Amino acid sequence: MRRGWWYRFVFLLIVAIISGISIVPTAFNFKETDNFPVKSKINLGLDLQGGLYMILGIDFKKVYKDEVKGYARRVEFSFKDETGSGFKLGDIDASDPLDPKLEILLNSAADNEAVKSVIHDTYNGLIRITGDTGSTISIALTKKVKTDIEEQSVKRSIEVIRNRIDEFGVTEPEIVSQGTDRIVVQLPGVKDIERAKELIGKTAKLEFKMVNSEIAPATIQGWVSKAKEEGLEYKKGERFSTYVSKVNELVRQDLPKGHVLAFERVTNAKGDILQLVPYLIEATPRLTGEDLEDARVQFNPQQNNQPEVGLNFKSRGAKIFAEVTGENVGRLMAITLDGNVYSAPRINGKIAGGRATISLGGKSYNEQLKEARDLALVLRAGALPVQLDFLEQRTVGPSLGADSIDKARFAAIIGCVLVFGFILVYYRVSGMFAITTLALNVLIILAMLVGLGATLTLPGIAGIALTVGMAIDANIIIYERIREEIRKNVGFYKAVENGFNSAFWTIIDANITTALAGICLLNFGTGPIRGFAVTLLIGIFATVYTSYFVSKIFFEFYMNKVEGQDLSI
Structure with a gap:
């Protein structure tokens, strides 16, 4: 055998051994x-190993309310930086749910022009003034801001959900948008369905709000x-x-x-709610999770090393936290997450350094530790920009897969027996x-699925079956061309050589056109189509490698053994 044949044969052996x-x-x-050198296995899709399928929807009406409050609070801090004075925020007018308006209650009518100047100079194009009575200014979002919210909410939500799922440890999740206000989430292999739903659906909107202590507890109750x-x-x-x-x-x-x-939930070790403690708090937060830099589980040595979540704010958040x-x-500050008051500590003095803690109580140590980890996870992965509602949920059992x-x-097996027999x-x-x-x-296809970390789905199995059919077709093209050459009496050596040469471009053309269709499916398809x-x-x-190049190695070896005197084809 020639040296070139041995090079190709050694390469084939290496490919076969690595694939095996x-x-x-x-x-x-x-x-x-x-104890095996390779740890990775083929990832199975939702349809093969079971898991969770969800469709989540976005309610933009609530998003607009929250954005108006956020901008109002920014105006307050900008106004305070310029004048040293502040103002109060009134109620939201949601008579038009797609254009909510918020009242700014000025301490003095003399502040009117200064506040409007801040709005025009700093937030021009972001918020607009919809009413002005001298001591009260009403603001609302501009059309541009609402358009940006609608365009970015789905994109940002997908990013946050993916970050949470990555930390949750799900392999190969499928998270895609559906229209302008829906997100489809597929989590193959998920066992703890309820915990996955809670992590995905939790808005994780962290807010710091002052508690109103002027109203008697009996009135609130x-x-x-x-x-x-x-x-x-x-x-x-629910x-x-x-409910809130x-x-x-x-x-x-x-x-x-x-x-x-707002309410603080007092629960037992099983997570059942024993009591709801009501608090009257400000509607607009003084500080939110947007200014959060990190969240980690830590243990409080003064409370028997009970788990809690430590928060570190960015420089801007640290400054606001110190000011507030x-x-x-002497007042209580409520730390709320999605309407739930986690703790309401009393402020004993100015807190510099931008650090705070969220304490967890009323549960066993293990339950507190789990909740602290989940809470730190969603805060670290980022808050969802919007509240997501579960519109549809399907649990695919592993038995179906x-x-x-x-x-x-x-x-x-049946297909192989019939095809191989023929x-x-x-x-x-x-x-x-x-x-x-x-x-x-x-063998090579399965090995490449492992190497690329791709997911094998039921349609993916259909793709393998189609590939086998195409590979057989390539073999048939080569063999029939060889037969044509034999009928021309050119000799077996020459017949094999001419047969492979004349079939090469036919095989390449057929596979290139199929590959172009596959690339389109990969780029524009979703879910099973991508698989x-x-x-x-x-x-x-x-197929191109095995049907043409590997077959040629076998034929060259065979012809060398029979010295070109015979060809069983």
Whole structure:
């Protein structure tokens, strides 16, 4: 054999050995702790190993309310930096839910021009003035801001969800947008469905609000009792923020301007709510999670090393936090997350350095530790820019995926028996070469799925089946061209050489057109379509290599052994 043949044969051996080693953990279901050099296995999609499928929707009406409050608070800090004075915030006018308006209650009518100057100079194009009575200025969002919110909310939500899922440890999640206000999430292999839903759906909107201590606790409790008499009680399984919104809407006329009710949940070790402690707090936060730099679990040595979440603010947040705590010594500051008051510590003095803690109580040590980890995770991964509502949820059981795999395996065995039987009968020894290249083809595809970390789905299995069919087609093209050359009596050596040369561009053309279609499916498709495209593109590469180059190695070896005197084809 010539030296060039040996180079190609050694390369083939290396490819076959590496591919075989790569799929061993998948074939024998090895664990990561097993003593084997390769740890990675083929990732199975939602349809093969089960998991969670969800469609989440966005309510932009609530988003607009929160954005107006946020801009009002920024105007206050800008005004305070310029004049040293401040103002109060009134109620939200949501008569037009798509254009909510917020009142700015000035301490003096003399501040009117200064506040409007801040709005025009610093926030021009972001907020607009919709009303001015001298001592009260009403503001709302501009059309540009609302358009930006609608365009960015889905994109930012997908990014935040992906960050949370990455920390949660789900392999190959599928998170895509659907229209302008929906997000589809597929989490293959998820076992703890409820925890996954809680992490994904939690808005993680961290807010620091001052508690109103001027209203008697008995009055506040009376408002809660009024809601209870109207049949409004928190039910397990209901989104807590939804319950809080309903209570506030019911007693809105009784509440002081610019204030809302919030609740601290007292729970037992099982997570059941034993008591809801009401607080009357400011509607607009003094500080939010947007200024948060990091969140980590830490342990409080003064409380028997109980777990808590430590917060570190960015420089701007640290400055605001120091100002707020310095101006409100002796008052309670509520630390809220999605309408739930986690703690309401008393401010004993100005807190510099930009650090705060969220304490967790009422549960066992392990439950507190788990909640602290989850809370730190969602805060660190970022708050969702909007509240996401679960519109649809489907749990795919692993038994369904196992059934799909069993049926696919059975179909593959039947198909292989029929195809291989036909090839052996029709092409004889050359048919054995074709069968060997087909087996190597599938081996390379599976190994590349492991190497690329791609996900194998049910449509992906269909892509492999299509690839095998295309590979057989390439073999047939080569063999029939060789037969044509034999009928011309050019000799077996020359017939093999001419057959491979004349079939090469036909095989390349067929696979390039299929690859172009696969690239389009990969770029513009979603979910199962992408899974099909991935295996198809990998299969095209493997098909060209095995059907042409590997087959040529086998034929050259065979012709050398028979010295060109025979060819079983």
